[in-house]
Amino acid sequence: MSKAAIELIKRFEGYRRKAAQAPDGRWTIGYGHTQTARAGAEVSEQDAEALLIYDLIGVAHAVNEWIFTPLTQNQFDALCAFAFNIGLENFRHSGVLRRINEGALIEAACAMELWRRADFEGERIIVDALVRRRAAEKTLFLTPAEGWLAAPTPLLPPKLDADRTGLVPSQAPVALREAAEGERIVLTRDETPAPRPAPPDETEEESPVVAAAAALTQRLQAILPDIEPKPAAEAEPEPEAPSAESAKPETAEPVGETAAAPLRMVPRSEPQPAAPAATPARVATPPLLLLAAVGLMLFGWALYWAFSAQPTEDGGILSPLAISWFIGVIGIGCFGVAAYLMLERLGGEDDRLDRPGPLG
Structure with missing residues (x-):
């Protein structure tokens, strides 16, 4: 056994000068x-390393035998x-x-990562x-x-190996902290909260997905311009010529304010034109285009996912191929709803009002 294995074990075991009792009742010291x-x-550090080498003699002998x-x-x-370990x-x-022993060394290295659980509480x-320890041992094994x-x-682009998805933990690994209470070793969960991510910078460029959606929205607006039906022009009575007494000199508009529409002089006896009826609210075009x-x-x-993903061996319902087709159906549904609402809007409200009802 070389010095690399000894240093790896020392780094992960940690040096313990005084003997302490583990939760299972055994006593441990050194490395x-x-x-x-x-x-x-x-025990001193030199003697602790000597004890470690003594323990590794039996381990190396067993590995050689098996x-x-x-x-x-x-x-x-x-x-x-x-x-x-x-x-x-x-x-x-x-x-x-x-x-x-079967000669599958790469599979053996992957199998080392499965020994990552322990009983606690x-x-x-x-x-x-x-x-982390399994990762270091696997790295040394594959060197x-x-x-x-x-x-x-460019010659060997990596692909997802669906056969080894079990290596990804379904729950977050737990960090345990070791503390000494007298001559006993106590393990506790590390309750230190994870640092919160920094808020996004407002000056940061938008993501590629948002940029692609904005470009597609602009193209759809160019193909399907926003057509708003214009109300019919109403006949307005001609204003009478203002008299000299009622005529007032025009005043200059204040700087920095929005210019108001010119006022029309209307006699008191002339009825005011009725305000046009409020049109019903319509669905805004940008949300439809975004949809x-x-x-x-x-x-x-x-x-893309359906033709590039590798199907799993068990062929279950939640396979990558089934999920891709399900998402594709959702995408077709979103586009269909948006297209229907845009076509309905282009038809205008007047056409629906002019249609005869079921009773004529």
């Missing part, structure tokens, strides 16, 4: 040493660190050892520290002695 640990014992596939030094070091009995019955949780193999992106744009984007994205 995770439990065989000779007892109450009141103390593995029949040729390994590199990095692979052997990573497996020793992995077995030291989960225990020799768990390692002997793990899928990692089985896949290594009556439930089995994903521990943040174990996730080739002869150098890295080339995997250029149509969203529908087209959803339908296009669903088509």
Whole structure:
């Protein structure tokens, strides 16, 4: 076993000068040493490293006895660190050892990441520290002695592996903090709240989705201009010529205010023209165009996902292909509703009023 495995274990185990009792009742000291640990014992860093090397002798011997596939030094070091953490009995019955003896080294490295849970407060949780430790061991396992193999992106674009989706945790890993209360080790949840994300900068450029929706809205407005029906011109009585007494000189408009419409002199005896009836509120065009744009984007994205996603082996209802078609139907529905409302608006309210009712 090389120095790399020893340093990896020391970094994750942590140095403990005085012996402490773990929650399961065992005593531990140094870098995770439990065989000779007892109450009141103390050890220096040099002696703790010597105890660690002593513990790793049995681990290395077991790994040599149980593995029949040729390994590199990095692979052997990573497996020793992995077995030291989960225990020799768990390692002997793990899928990692089985896949290594089958010659599937890459699958064995992926199987190492599944050992990330622990029992805490009556439930089995994903521990943040174990996730990081498995990642470090997997990195050491996959580090080739002869150098890295080339995997250029233009030649080998990565695709989502649907067979390994179980590696993504369904719940957030829990960070545990270790505290010493006398000679006992107490584990507590790290209740430190996660830092809140900074508010978006108002000067920040809009996202590509918003920019694409705005461009599509402008194109639809150019194709389907907003046609507003104009009311028929009403006959207005001609104003009488104002007399010399009633005539007033025109005053200059105040600077900075909106110019008002010219006033028309109306005699007192002349009835005031009735104000035109308020037209019913109509659906604004920009929301309809935005709804149509969203529908087209959803339908296009669903088509892209449907032809690029790999179907899962179980073929369940919630497969990527089924979800893509469902989103595509939603996109078609949004575009259809928007198109119907825009065509209804272009027809105008007057046409519906002129139509004969069911009773003639």
